[in-house]
Amino acid sequence: SQQFDVVIVGGGAGGISVAASLLKRQPGVSIAIIDPASEHSYQPGWTLVGGGVFKREDTRRPMASLIPHGVTFIPAAVTTFHPDSNAVSTDDGKVLGYRTLVVSPGLKLNWEAIPGLKETLGKNGVTSNYSWDTAPYTWQNVQQLKRGKAIFTQPPMPIKCAGAPQKAMYLSCSEWQRQAILKDIDVEFCNAGGVLFGVADYVPALMSYIDRYDINLSLGQNLVAVDGERKIATFETTDADGNKTRIEKEFDMLHVCPPQCALDFIKNSPLSDDAGWFDVYPDTLQHKRYDNIFGLGDGTNTPNAKTAAAVRAQAPVVAENVLSVLVKQSPRAIYDGYGSCPLTVERGKIVLAEFCYGGKVKPSFPTWFIDGTQPSYLAWLLKEKTLPWVYWQGMLKGHEWLVAPQISAQPPRQLQSA
Ligand code: FAD
Numbered sequence: 001s002q003q004f005d006v007v008i009v010g011g012g013a014g015g016i017s018v019a020a021s022l023l024k025r026q027p028g029v030s031i032a033i034i035d036p037a038s039e040h041s042y043q044p045g046w047t048l049v050g051g052g053v054f055k056r057e058d059t060r061r062p063m064a065s066l067i068p069h070g071v072t073f074i075p076a077a078v079t080t081f082h083p084d085s086n087a088v089s090t091d092d093g094k095v096l097g098y099r100t101l102v103v104s105p106g107l108k109l110n111w112e113a114i115p116g117l118k119e120t121l122g123k124n125g126v127t128s129n130y131s132w133d134t135a136p137y138t139w140q141n142v143q144q145l146k147r148g149k150a151i152f153t154q155p156p157m158p159i160k161c162a163g164a165p166q167k168a169m170y171l172s173c174s175e176w177q178r179q180a181i182l183k184d185i186d187v188e189f190c191n192a193g194g195v196l197f198g199v200a201d202y203v204p205a206l207m208s209y210i211d212r213y214d215i216n217l218s219l220g221q222n223l224v225a226v227d228g229e230r231k232i233a234t235f236e237t238t239d240a241d242g243n244k245t246r247i248e249k250e251f252d253m254l255h256v257c258p259p260q261c262a263l264d265f266i267k268n269s270p271l272s273d274d275a276g277w278f279d280v281y282p283d284t285l286q287h288k289r290y291d292n293i294f295g296l297g298d299g300t301n302t303p304n305a306k307t308a309a310a311v312r313a314q315a316p317v318v319a320e321n322v323l324s325v326l327v328k329q330s331p332r333a334i335y336d337g338y339g340s341c342p343l344t345v346e347r348g349k350i351v352l353a354e355f356c357y358g359g360k361v362k363p364s365f366p367t368w369f370i371d372g373t374q375p376s377y378l379a380w381l382l383k384e385k386t387l388p389w390v391y392w393q394g395m396l397k398g399h400e401w402l403v404a405p406q407i408s409a410q411p412p413r414q415l416q417s418a
Helices: 013-025 045-052 133-142 166-178 200-212 308-326 377-397
Strands: 003-008 031-034 039-041 060-062 072-074 078-082 087-090 095-103 148-155 185-191 215-220 220-227 234-237 244-250 253-255 292-295 339-344 350-355
Touching: 003 013, 003 308, 013 095, 013 308, 031 087, 031 095, 031 244, 039 220, 045 072, 045 166, 045 339, 045 377, 078 200, 095 308, 095 339, 133 166, 133 253, 148 244, 166 185, 166 339, 200 244, 200 339, 200 350, 215 292, 292 308, 292 377, 339 377, 350 377
Parallel strands: 003 031, 003 095, 031 072, 095 292, 148 185, 148 253, 185 215
Antiparallel strands: 039 060, 078 087, 087 095, 220 234, 234 244, 339 350
């Protein structure tokens, strides 16, 4: 088997960023990235594809073009972890040995969990910004719909980019308002959760848009089936005693955010928690049972917002801590739970939610520049013009602007093996 200082599972936002951050700190370290995908997507851009602002081609680059110089790329899927012998196996029969392992494979979009959805996705007015294939179909629907009923759904938490389901809705409404046809379209937000957005500071601004667009806000309604041919979506509600009721709703356009869960190869591994997520400490991102394993991104059980913004703050923490473990020292770099969600409330305006663990607001900019709790044009410019560049040219290349990791004087815990 081949042997590396660091093996990285997943060449998405987390995997590439950690590799780049490691090489910035220690150019000679030997690294392999394992990923079956030949393309890498900037998923935050899909909201703007669905909103008619970006072309979807702008959001994707060949994986090979993003692998940092000097890193070995292994085009395969990891199937099994062998944490007691420091190795992983892949679906093409390889075994790769490591001194430290970094795991960032994202999560599973569970389209199959909703009967009827897969069959009709991409036709009959059923769309989703959560996939490269269908994000352009959202904008096509928005342009074609002149009257009728539009439903936007949100599944139970956790989901990646928790604001994305409503971003799709606001951008659609903004376009219908511009065309002066919003009054002829009945818009409903069916959210399985009990609140519009998880961090209370941002809710008043979002509520003002719910009012402005005259959206029916249906909380506690979970999409459980779709009949594309008949254009009927079925929702389930649960009352205080746990009794479930099903409601059928007709639609002309249905934007679905799919239910999300841990990937099977993580769930079935010895490295997951009871719910199937990759089991790491929320501060150091070190695995709870194996000193030389780290995890970041959407696949972990840390209670931050599952966003690329979170990955941007996590990658340097993992890089620091991996290098510590390679020299048999306890990890001291700390992740504070930072995540961000730029909520596109109308074309040209964004409510920029930024917060860390516990829902504590953590703005990157002074309020006179961008007040995250208010819709702003500057925040829109940030999302449209600056953040894609920060992603491709900054974070994937190991530049750590505004996210220097906090280094604790005392390690939060000692290496178990020391
Ligand atoms: P990913 O970037 O998804 O990468 C995972 C990689 O692992 C993939 O390349 C995959 O092929 C690979 N992989 C999977 N299984 C295996 C395996 N068995 N072996 C090897 N490799 C494997 N974030 C923001 O910050 N702001 C936003 O505005 C925003 N908006 C979003 C809007 C939408 C519609 C979506 C879908 C996401 C949005 N996000 C946003 C979230 C952001 O894209 C993710 O949080 C981020 O990509 C997570 O990085 P990751 O490395 O965990 O996973």
